[in-house]
Amino acid sequence: MGSQKRSARKARRSAFERGLGDELGDVFAREDARRAQQQKQREEALRYKACERKKRYASEAEAKDAIRSCERHGSRDLHCYRCPYCNGWHLTHR
Numbered sequence: 708m709g710s711q712k713r714s715a716r717k718a719r720r721s722a723f724e725r726g727l728g729d730e731l732g733d734v735f736a737r738e739d740a741r742r743a744q745q746q747k748q749r750e751e752a753l754r755y756k757a758c759e760r761k762k763r764y765a766s767e768a769e770a771k772d773a774i775r776s777c778e779r780h781g782s783r784d785l786h787c788y789r790c791p792y793c794n795g796w797h798l799t800h801r
Contacts, residue, residue, distance in 0.1 A: 720735075754792050757790070757791075757792065758790050758792040758793050758797070759792075761790075761797045761798070762797070762798070763790070763793060763795035763796070763797065764787070764795060764796040764797070764798075765795060765796070766796065767787060767789075767796055769796065770787035770796035770797070770798060771787060773787075773798060774786075774787060774798060777798075784800055785798050785799070785800060786798070786799055786800075786801070787799075
């Protein structure tokens with residue numbers, strides 16, 4: 708069994724790809740590009756769900772005021788949290 712270091716794995720992969728020839732060596736590059744694109748789409752979807760579709764409050768005080776307003780209208784168990792994407796504040800039931 709060979710070394711498990713990242714640099715050793717990268718060297719083995721490079722040697723393997725060189726041995727495949729041009730037509731098969733490109734398969735790995737295409738797969739890496741596909742995975743990168745898929746990861747980008749996942750992150751965009753998560754950002755949309757976690758931040759962009761929600762109302763943003765500039766401060767925690769504004770978010771807590773909104774919670775009190777919602778409670779007066781019947782919504783209960785709301786909490787606010789700082790968004791890791793926009794550094795604003797959003798409301799949640801969780």
